[in-house]
Amino acid sequence: MSEPSVNAPRRPSKGERTRARILDSATELFSRSGFNAVSLRDIAAHAGLTHAGLLHHFPGKEAVLIEVLSRRDRIDAQSVFPGIVRPGTPEPGPGERLRRLVGLVARNSGTPGIVGLYAKLSAEATDPGHPAHHYFKERYRVLREEVTVLVEALQAEAGAPARSAPETVARQLLALMDGLQTQWLLEPEAVVMEEVVRDFLRGLGFLPGDGAGGAGVSG
Amino acid sequence: MSEPSVNAPRRPSKGERTRARILDSATELFSRSGFNAVSLRDIAAHAGLTHAGLLHHFPGKEAVLIEVLSRRDRIDAQSVFPGIVRPGTPEPGPGERLRRLVGLVARNSGTPGIVGLYAKLSAEATDPGHPAHHYFKERYRVLREEVTVLVEALQAEAGAPARSAPETVARQLLALMDGLQTQWLLEPEAVVMEEVVRDFLRGLGFLPGDGAGGAGVSG
DNA sequence: GTCTATATCGCGATAGAC
DNA sequence: GTCTATCGCGATATAGAC
Numbered sequence: 001m002s003e004p005s006v007n008a009p010r011r012p013s014k015g016e017r018t019r020a021r022i023l024d025s026a027t028e029l030f031s032r033s034g035f036n037a038v039s040l041r042d043i044a045a046h047a048g049l050t051h052a053g054l055l056h057h058f059p060g061k062e063a064v065l066i067e068v069l070s071r072r073d074r075i076d077a078q079s080v081f082p083g084i085v086r087p088g089t090p091e092p093g094p095g096e097r098l099r100r101l102v103g104l105v106a107r108n109s110g111t112p113g114i115v116g117l118y119a120k121l122s123a124e125a126t127d128p129g130h131p132a133h134h135y136f137k138e139r140y141r142v143l144r145e146e147v148t149v150l151v152e153a154l155q156a157e158a159g160a161p162a163r164s165a166p167e168t169v170a171r172q173l174l175a176l177m178d179g180l181q182t183q184w185l186l187e188p189e190a191v192v193m194e195e196v197v198r199d200f201l202r203g204l205g206f207l208p209g210d211g212a213g214g215a216g217v218s219g
Numbered sequence: 220m221s222e223p224s225v226n227a228p229r230r231p232s233k234g235e236r237t238r239a240r241i242l243d244s245a246t247e248l249f250s251r252s253g254f255n256a257v258s259l260r261d262i263a264a265h266a267g268l269t270h271a272g273l274l275h276h277f278p279g280k281e282a283v284l285i286e287v288l289s290r291r292d293r294i295d296a297q298s299v300f301p302g303i304v305r306p307g308t309p310e311p312g313p314g315e316r317l318r319r320l321v322g323l324v325a326r327n328s329g330t331p332g333i334v335g336l337y338a339k340l341s342a343e344a345t346d347p348g349h350p351a352h353h354y355f356k357e358r359y360r361v362l363r364e365e366v367t368v369l370v371e372a373l374q375a376e377a378g379a380p381a382r383s384a385p386e387t388v389a390r391q392l393l394a395l396m397d398g399l400q401t402q403w404l405l406e407p408e409a410v411v412m413e414e415v416v417r418d419f420l421r422g423l424g425f426l427p428g429d430g431a432g433g434a435g436v437s438g
Numbered sequence: 439g440t441c442t443a444t445a446t447c448g449c450g451a452t453a454g455a456c
Numbered sequence: 457g458t459c460t461a462t463c464g465c466g467a468t469a470t471a472g473a474c
Contacts, residue, residue, distance in 0.1 A: 014457080015457070018457080018458095034346055036343075039448080039449060039450080040449080040450065040451090041448090041449080041450095049457090049458070049459090050458075050459065050460085051449095051450080051451090052451085052452085052453095052458075052459065052460080052461095053457070053458045053459070055450085055451070055452085056457060056458070057457090059451095060450075060451075061449095061450065061451095116342075116345055116346065119342040119345060120339075120342040120343055122342075122401055123335075123338040123339040123341075123342040123343075123401060124255075124339055124342075125405075126335055126338060126339075126401060126404035126405050127253055127335065133405075136405060137405050137406065140402060140405060140406075163421070163422060163428070164418050164421075164422065168414075168415055168418050171399070171402060171410070171415055172395060172415060172418070172419055174398065174402070175394070175395050175397075175398025175399045175401070175402060175415070176391060176394050176395050176398060177398070178394075178397070178398035178401055179393065179394025179395060179396070179397035179398035179399075180390070180394045180398075182341055182342060182345060182394070182397055183359060183390060183393070183394060185345035186344075186345050186352075186355060186356050186359060187356065187359075191390070195387075196387055196390055196391060196394070199383050199384075199387050199391070200391055202382070202383075203382060203383065203422060203423070204422070209382070232439095233439090233440075234439070234440070237440080237441095258465085258466060258467095259466075259467075260465095260466080268440095268441070268442090269441075269442060269443085270466090270467090271441075271442065271443075271444095271468090271469095272440075272441045272442065273441095274467090274468080275439090275440065275441065276440095279467080279468085280466085280467080
């Protein structure tokens, strides 16, 4: 049987290994120097082939970037919303999902290179016709839906009647996280993204206030 | 006497007029087609000179963009925080400044081209060494300070004790506005930036809530 | 001081040989 | 699947015309 079953990892072909090598090289170089400063020739050389050889695996430079970022997206999403990546997987409870989401914000502070790429590409991709346009539209749609569901659950748990529509709060939270990244990238030492996000969530009643402890989401 | 006094508008020199013509052309072309799709040769041709001639007035393409945006910045800032542009000018009251700030968000919905340029440049400019890096650092510093002062005043007016530090709220508001632009640019018909910002401000007690009972979220 | 012409560079992308 | 060769383009530098 050389037919692999759906979930069994099979031996990668040579092409797949080259592709992976290219993505690893691109991730490293993009993270270090950004998108514009890195040429296809740089990536190809780092991966051990020529730029024309690289373009056999990817249609263009931006396609490489999109693949780099969507690979990371998949990893991040899996940690917060496992159901996105593996449909049917049961999501953790709302409190746990929120904890993981804030943890993701904190973890991003360790990879300014990637965060910067994300900020740049998501801005460029607002242009219809940009190769990553549909990817980002879809990304925001999925994230907004997941966060909306999360907010609904948190509002229900919070007890007090919800002041705002869950979709609106979801938009606010995602916008806040994105906008904070820009401020943090400009002045990394002056901003603690995680703290600002926590403060916002506290205002919504999703995290205990800084006085007497509330419902147990400590430390 | 052909000596103009300090504040009297004097006849612009030929160079200054050329410079202004270049900026007008660049604004129009950038707004219509974005940054990457427009070449220096396009801008120069539209302004009636060659691309090398243009480069006698600006060191490079990005310098042109920075000038285009900072010119707009000056106009916008003047409408909300007159004191920034003309030091010593008395600011309007907090309520009025907040009203103008929200009005600016609403007005931005009329110029997606410029908003997009802003989103793209502010992301690119997070890279230290980018020609606009210092401009954006300074821009955020000034905006954050002005908004912090505004938030302090609004918190005092709101009566209830402030839950968050004014600087934090200022960061949140600016981040929210920036992040919303990305979402709006991706799906202009699905987002009403002004409404989401108002909702956020309502949650802070800076705008009147809708009715009393809290259950006012319809639709 | 203002602008043009030209020459050169490195880039992304394509075509076709192997 | 990878190469060499080549194209067109944007960006840049220099020399010099007005």
